[in-house]
Amino acid sequence: MSDPLSEVLAFFDEWKPTLGDMLTSMEKRFTDETVWENVGMSKTTGFVEARAFMDEFAKMLPIESGEVIVHHASASGNVVLTERTDNFYDKDGKQIVSIKLMGVFEMDGRKIVAWRDYFDTAKGFG
Amino acid sequence: MSDPLSEVLAFFDEWKPTLGDMLTSMEKRFTDETVWENVGMSKTTGFVEARAFMDEFAKMLPIESGEVIVHHASASGNVVLTERTDNFYDKDGKQIVSIKLMGVFEMDGRKIVAWRDYFDTAKGFG
Numbered sequence: 001m002s003d004p005l006s007e008v009l010a011f012f013d014e015w016k017p018t019l020g021d022m023l024t025s026m027e028k029r030f031t032d033e034t035v036w037e038n039v040g041m042s043k044t045t046g047f048v049e050a051r052a053f054m055d056e057f058a059k060m061l062p063i064e065s066g067e068v069i070v071h072h073a074s075a076s077g078n079v080v081l082t083e084r085t086d087n088f089y090d091k092d093g094k095q096i097v098s099i100k101l102m103g104v105f106e107m108d109g110r111k112i113v114a115w116r117d118y119f120d121t122a123k124g125f126g
Numbered sequence: 127m128s129d130p131l132s133e134v135l136a137f138f139d140e141w142k143p144t145l146g147d148m149l150t151s152m153e154k155r156f157t158d159e160t161v162w163e164n165v166g167m168s169k170t171t172g173f174v175e176a177r178a179f180m181d182e183f184a185k186m187l188p189i190e191s192g193e194v195i196v197h198h199a200s201a202s203g204n205v206v207l208t209e210r211t212d213n214f215y216d217k218d219g220k221q222i223v224s225i226k227l228m229g230v231f232e233m234d235g236r237k238i239v240a241w242r243d244y245f246d247t248a249k250g251f252g
Binding site: 039040041072073074075076079080081082083100101102103104116118119120121122123 | 167202
């Protein structure tokens with residue numbers, strides 16, 4: 001089945017257990033036109049640009065794994081809205097990034113057409 | 127009827143045409159326990175604190191009216207998730223604030239139990 005809400009929740013599950021898994025999932029679900037935006041911070045188009053952004057992120061911070069805690073999620077048509085806490089850990093399991101945020105996903109089957117996350121950019125990752 | 131999504135959309139409509147209307151609507155829909163958060167920027171509990179925050183906002187900027195453009199909205203139970211652009215205008219109709227954001231509303235009938243907006247705080251209002 002490919003209802004949009006289930007696909008987005010499955011995408012979050014695919015981020016585990018390693019950053020490599022997250023990138024594999026992004027490669028599977030992004031197209032060359034997927035627009036991924038951390039509003040006020042970054043905006044990429046397509047998987048290649050998204051991976052380059054993730055590589056920079058992983059260079060700044062020794063991230064080894066990510067997890068998503070979904071507080072609320074609902075869908076209207078192909079659009080899924082979420083409120084989450086995204087946590088990232090180093091190889092010793094120490095939490096190094098925790099961001100409370102909202103994000104919207106425009107889906108086409110398993111594919112992500114657009115993904116925008118909104119969060120307290122003044123605080124940054126912390 | 128009082129389905130949560132309709133109540134939230136009605137709340138946005140009540141912000142017009144003047145800031146006074148917005149405050150009247152907030153007074154009607156807030157309780158003494160309503161937690162309103164601009165994540166990373168402000169957090170108030172109850173209408174009295176919310177009004178004081180709005181008074182400060184209006185002191186900084188000569189806001190006369192607000193409007194909400196809803197890009198996406200959906201509900202799960204009593205929780206409504208939105209992606210919007212909130213615009214504010216001065217008395218001559220000039221736009222002085224425009225914020226693209228996502229917000230979540232926890233509703234109890236017509237009342238707002240909790241409201242959290244997430245946006246690019248590094249950019250601020252502009």
